[in-house]
Amino acid sequence: MDLKTLQQIYLDRLAPRPDVRWGITGVLFLFYCIRIWSTGAFYLITYCLGIYLLHALILFLTPKGEMIPDPFENIEDDDYIPETIDNEFKPFIRNLPEFDFWMFVTKIVGMALIGTYFGILDVPVYTPILVVYFIFMVGYTAKRLIAHMKKYNYNPFLQSKEYYKK
Numbered sequence: 001m002d003l004k005t006l007q008q009i010y011l012d013r014l015a016p017r018p019d020v021r022w023g024i025t026g027v028l029f030l031f032y033c034i035r036i037w038s039t040g041a042f043y044l045i046t047y048c049l050g051i052y053l054l055h056a057l058i059l060f061l062t063p064k065g066e067m068i069p070d071p072f073e074n075i076e077d078d079d080y081i082p083e084t085i086d087n088e089f090k091p092f093i094r095n096l097p098e099f100d101f102w103m104f105v106t107k108i109v110g111m112a113l114i115g116t117y118f119g120i121l122d123v124p125v126y127t128p129i130l131v132v133y134f135i136f137m138v139g140y141t142a143k144r145l146i147a148h149m150k151k152y153n154y155n156p157f158l159q160s161k162e163y164y165k166k
Contacts (some may be wrong), residue, residue, distance in 0.1 A: 071148035
């Protein structure tokens with residue numbers, strides 16, 4: 001059996017078990033945090049990891065569809081008319097499904113952990129600037145994403161149809 005087949009067998013076994021999958025990713029992230037804390041270095045790798053995780057989260061929280069544009073393409077896109085989209089119930093289909101989101105996060109955390117073993121990747125940076133810029137980016141992204149959710153009337157945290165009492 002080759003490596004690709006063996007990898008696919010394990011992924012197929014893990015697919016119905018999100019608790020085990022996210023547990024593995026959590027342990028891998030814990031190892032990464034311990035590595036960063038023990039070395040006191042690799043802050044640029046941590047910043048890049050945060051940016052990639054933020055990107056994955058945006059893809060995970062936005063719906064897939066041709067009628068709803070990317071929340072970060074146009075700053076003011078006033079051409080949206082709610083009547084052009086029919087009001088029938090459509091399930092929330094994510095841009096990045098949960099399994100693919102898990103794979104992306106696990107690969108990124110694993111690559112960041114491996115990157116901490118190469119001294120050449122320990123670029124000296126002024127950490128407070130990275131922290132402030134990252135907090136600014138997360139705040140701006142959250143603001144844009146919430147505005148996008150309100151404008152296009154979707155909620156990625158609820159998976160059921162709305163019912164109205166008569």
